Amino acid sequence: MTEPPYHLPVLASELLGLVGERQRVVDGTLGDGGHARLFLDRGARVLGFDRDPEAIRRAVTRLASDRLDARQASVYSPESLLAVRAFRPDLILLDLGVSSRQLDDESLGFSFRPGVPLDMRMAREGRPAADLLNSADAGKLTRIFRDFADERRARRLAAELVRRRATARFETSDDLVRAIRAALGPRSGPADFARIFQAVRIAVNDELGGLAEALPGFLEALEPGGALAVMSYHSGEDRLVKNALREWGATCVCPPKTLRCACRGRPLGRILTKKPVGPTADEIAANPRARSVRLRVFEKARDEPQG
Ligand SMILES: C[S@@+](CC[C@H](N)C(=O)[O-])C[C@H]1O[C@@H](n2cnc3c(N)ncnc32)[C@H](O)[C@@H]1O
Structure with a gap:
């Protein structure tokens, strides 16, 4: 069966504008491989993860690149985090939630269309x-x-x-x-x-718990100057990412009444998206499921903070 052609993935040009030159990319949510394709086309190596075995099978077939290493696992698992570290990424991308294909596949049970079994397990x-x-x-x-x-x-x-x-x-x-x-x-x-x-x-799928636990590990795994880009579709998810990025970008994280700064005393990097990036009206018209997306990007400091 021939696979349908690639659609432009969510916030493609905005993402490339912010982080496009990066060459060692972890795509933690491979899905249909739309974002991975953008980076492969720019010569990058991609380490990709998806919890869904069918997503991995399709991405490997469709992307057909020897610069792609695709693994079926949650990107939040300890084993995945080890692989991410070993890869020394200069970009980690998370495009959270479920793909259009998963929503449309009634056997997976994500949809509220009539007669769909209540399943909803990504893996x-x-x-x-x-x-x-x-x-x-x-x-x-x-x-x-x-x-x-x-x-x-x-x-x-x-x-x-x-x-x-x-x-x-x-x-x-x-x-x-x-x-x-x-x-x-x-x-x-x-x-x-x-x-x-x-x-x-x-x-x-314990989506918020897994994300909250994994975020610090992703920052650590990034090379100096590397970027973490997260696309969320849910307010709780976006809040979690916003708070983590704010804390990483703060000069001092001591409790408010501390007399002398006793924390790291320097930001771990900088937020590249002062406001979250959302979809344009044209993108929503072309892909209504993109309407709630919020992209936030953090760039890790180039000089590692001293221990
Ligand atoms: C919105 S889609 C990604 C679409 C993809 N960026 C593209 O351009 O085609 C989200 C994908 O992430 C996967 N996913 C969600 N949480 C995950 C996790 N913790 N680890 C690995 N994959 C995950 C889902 O199974 C789904 O395939």
Whole structure:
């Protein structure tokens, strides 16, 4: 079967404008390989990761380059971090979340279209979404809906799930959509379903926890002058990245009332995106899924801070 042609990946020209000259690139979220292609075309070597075996298979076939080393793993795992360090990257790119192909592949269960199984596992291992929804207690469900979906009726939605699953297990998208409708009211619609489904996906794949733990290791692994570029599609994810970059870019990170600076006393590098970079109207028109993207880039200091 022939693969479809490459579409222009999200924020392609903005990304290249900020970090395009880099030659040793870790693409932590290979997906369909759109961003990796841009760097391979510029002569770079790429170490790529994806949790999804199908993404790796397709990227290897489509990119067909001996300058690509593609691995099926979470880029947040300790083994991946070792490989990233050994590669000595001058760019680490994360284009977070799921790809259009994953959203469209109903067998993966990310979609709220009717009849889709509640799966949502990027790596096809571990516990599917249905397990989580059928077993998590009301408190945990409330936190998922509140923290990952900014849902102000999180507690009501969690109670609705617990009530419904006492008589019938959650199996498909329809079960979750019905519960959302019942808890959020008849005016709830696709935007609410998308937000709640995204929250469940984030919980199933521990997306925020993994990112928060991995960010310091990525900064360490970069060569002096190297860059970390992160594209987020979720406010919690973007907040996490923004706070990490701010801290790295600060001159002093001592608590506010400290009399004499006792921390590293110098920034670890500089933020290249004073404001996050978002999509243009043209990009949103061409690719509606890019509408929520926020790109932030940090450049590691050229001279390593003294120990
Ligand atoms: C938005 S897509 C990336 C699209 C890609 N940049 C392109 O141009 O085609 C996100 C991809 O990252 C993968 N992914 C998400 N979290 C990951 C992680 N922690 N480690 C490795 N891959 C991950 C998903 O499976 C998905 O294929």
